[in-house]
Each structure stands twice: as C-alpha cells, then as structure tokens.
Amino acid sequence: MELFVFVCAALMILGGAIGVVLQARPVHAALSLVLTLFGVAVMFVAQDAHFLAAVQVIVYAGAIVVLFLFVIMLLGVDQADDLQVEPFPIQRPLAAILGVGVVGMLVAAVVSSRNTPVKPVTVTDAVAAAGTAPDSNIRALARDLFSDHVLAFELTSVLLVIAVVGTVLLTRKPSRSESKGAGA
Amino acid sequence: MIAALQPTTTWYLVLAAALFGIGMVGVMVRRNPLVMFMCVELMLNAVNLSFVALAVKLGDIGGQTIVFFVLVVAAAEVVVGLGIIVAILRRRPGATADDLAELRG
Numbered sequence: 001m002e003l004f005v006f007v008c009a010a011l012m013i014l015g016g017a018i019g020v021v022l023q024a025r026p027v028h029a030a031l032s033l034v035l036t037l038f039g040v041a042v043m044f045v046a047q048d049a050h051f052l053a054a055v056q057v058i059v060y061a062g063a064i065v066v067l068f069l070f071v072i073m074l075l076g077v078d079q080a081d082d083l084q085v086e087p088f089p090i091q092r093p094l095a096a097i098l099g100v101g102v103v104g105m106l107v108a109a110v111v112s113s114r115n116t117p118v119k120p121v122t123v124t125d126a127v128a129a130a131g132t133a134p135d136s137n138i139r140a141l142a143r144d145l146f147s148d149h150v151l152a153f154e155l156t157s158v159l160l161v162i163a164v165v166g167t168v169l170l171t172r173k174p175s176r177s178e179s180k181g182a183g184a
Numbered sequence: 185m186i187a188a189l190q191p192t193t194t195w196y197l198v199l200a201a202a203l204f205g206i207g208m209v210g211v212m213v214r215r216n217p218l219v220m221f222m223c224v225e226l227m228l229n230a231v232n233l234s235f236v237a238l239a240v241k242l243g244d245i246g247g248q249t250i251v252f253f254v255l256v257v258a259a260a261e262v263v264v265g266l267g268i269i270v271a272i273l274r275r276r277p278g279a280t281a282d283d284l285a286e287l288r289g
Contacts, residue, residue: 002190002191003189003190003191006191006195010199013199013203014199014202014203014206017203017206017207017210017226018206020206020207020210020219020222020223020226021206021207021209021210021213021214021223026216026218026219029218029219029222030222033222033225033226036203036226036229037229040229040232040233043196043199043233043236044236046191047196047236047237047240048240049236049239049240049248049251051248052232052236052248052251052252052255055252055255056232056255059255059259060225060229060255060258063259064225064258064259064262067262067263067266068218068221068222068262068266071218071266071269071270072218074270075270075273075274075277076277077216077218077273077277077278079278081214081215081216081219087215087282091212091213092213094212095209095212095213096209098208098209098212099205099206099208099209099212100205102204102205102208103201103202103204103205106197106201106204106205107198107201107202110194110197110198110201111194111198114192114193114194118241118242137248140245141245141248141249141252143245144245144246144248144249145249145252148246148249149249149253152253156253156256156257159256159257159260160256160259160260162260163259163260163261163263163264164263166264166267167263167264167266167267170264170267170268170270170271171267171270171271173274
C-alpha cells in the first residue's frame with residue numbers, strides 16, 4: 001500500500017515537473033506545477049508530516065500558483081514560447097549534461113551512503129512530549145517552532161512585511177508628476 | 185514479495201534528486217522569466233522533500249520546522265520576484281531572460 005502511494009505520488013511529481021519544463025504556454029506550465037505540488041503534499045502525508053502537507057496545499061497550490069496565474073492573465077503574457085528556437089546552440093546540450101551530471105552525483109551520494117549507520121534515533125523533547133496522539137505531528141512542530149525557533153518565527157513576519165511593502169513599491173505605476181520630475 | 189517492498193528514505197532522496205535536476209535543467213533551458221521562476225519552485229520543493237524524508241529517518245522534528253521556514257521564504261521570494269517581473273513586462277511586453285541581460289530599463 002505504501003509502495004502504491006509512493007509510486008503514484010512519484011509519477012505525479014515527475015510528470016508535473018517535466019510538464020513545467022516542456023509546456024510551451026506559461027498557463028499550462030503553472031497547472032503542471034500544481035500537479036507536482038500536490039504530489040509533494042501526498043509525500044508529506046505518507047511520511048506523517050500532516051501539518052506541512054496542509055500548508056503545502058494552502059500556501060503553494062492555493063496562493064503561489066494563483067499568484068502566478070494572476071500575473072500571467074493580468075499581463076496577457078500567455079503567448080506560447082517557440083521551443084524549437086535555440087538562440088544559443090550549445091545551451092541545451094550543456095544544460096542536459098549539467099542536469100544529468102548533478103542528478104548522477106546526488107544519486108550516487110545518496111545510494112553510497114544508504115547503509116551508513118545513523119546515530120541512534122534521538123527522540124527530541126518535542127517529539128517525546130507530544131506522544132503518539134493523532135495530532136502529535138502538529139504538537140511536536142509547534143513545540144519546536146515556539147520554543148527553539150521563536151526568534152526566527154518572529155523574523156519571518158518581518159520578512160513578509162518587507163516583501164509586501166517592496167512589491168507594492170515595485171509594481172506601483174509612477175504618477176505623472178514624479179515621472180515628469182524624473183524627466184522620463 | 186511486492187507487498188513487502190517498502191519505500192525507504194533512499195527512495196525519497198533519489199526522487200528529490202530527480203526533481204531538483206528537472207528544475208535545474210528548466211532554469212537553464214527556458215527563457216520565459218515566469219517559467220524560470222516555476223522551475224525554481226520545483227527545486228525548492230525537492231529540497232523540502234528531502235528535509236522531510238530525513239526528519240522522519242532521524243526522528244528529529246527540526247527537519248520539518250525548517251521546511252516551514254522554507255515555505256515562508258518561498259512565498260516572500262515569489263511575491264518580490266513576480267513584482268519585478270510585472271514591472272519589467274509592463275515596460276517591454278514579451279521580454280525574455282535574454283533581453284534583460286543589461287541593467288538599463
């Protein structure tokens with residue numbers, strides 16, 4: 001059963017990822033991205049990371065991809081790329097070689113270290129305190145987040161505020177008087 | 185025999201490596217800045233997948249905590265990146281990454 005889930009989710013992930021790279025139209029690429037993100041969410045559920053699976057669906061599939069689709073549709077940039085044209089003839093072979101090389105090295109590293117004895121499973125305080133209740137994943141995550149990493153958690157709010165303010169400034173249309181003053 | 189075959193951490197890590205490679209090739213091959221951005225998202229997801237797999241293997245919840253932070257940073261990154269892309273494409277529609285090689289507006 002776990003094998004079945006893994007194979008299905010892996011096919012979703014890889015199919016969606018290949019779709020993102022190969023689809024000519026950006027809208028189709030964005031929809032392929034949704035497939036990949038759902039596959040990753042299924043993988044999270046299969047590994048008992050329930051909270052992250054929910055966040056993955058809400059934030060990635062719900063917010064980020066919708067943002068992509070908004071930009072594509074509002075700007076009207078959904079013309080299909082001509083994937084046959086290659087401005088730099090060497091670009092694609094080089095990209096393929098680099099991609100295969102990196103994947104090969106990563107897989108070799110993973111496979112060669114698969115039997116390395118890991119240190120005995122250190123059950124952290126957060127996990128131990130959460131026990132095996134149905135919501136133990138969320139409890140353990142919350143304990144870890146709000147005790148050991150509370151400063152980083154607060155800083156993420158600063159990061160998000162800066163991102164929002166910066167984006168508003170970036171996308172604002174320059175007002176008439178400003179653009180005259182700038183001589184543009 | 186097949187029912188006894190359980191996906192191990194190695195499988196998840198190999199899958200994450202494949203996903204990362206596909207995203208990397210996409211960033212190098214595609215010229216539409218929006219699609220390049222989506223490929224960066226693919227690479228971030230590959231890293232998240234391997235973080236969770238190792239968190240389960242080591243029994244350490246910290247691996248899942250850092251995925252949470254990666255999600256937050258990815259959201260901020262997408263917001264800023266799409267803002268820049270909107271500003272660029274409004275000025276010159278249909279720009280590809282090759283057209284943006286110089287810093288003039």
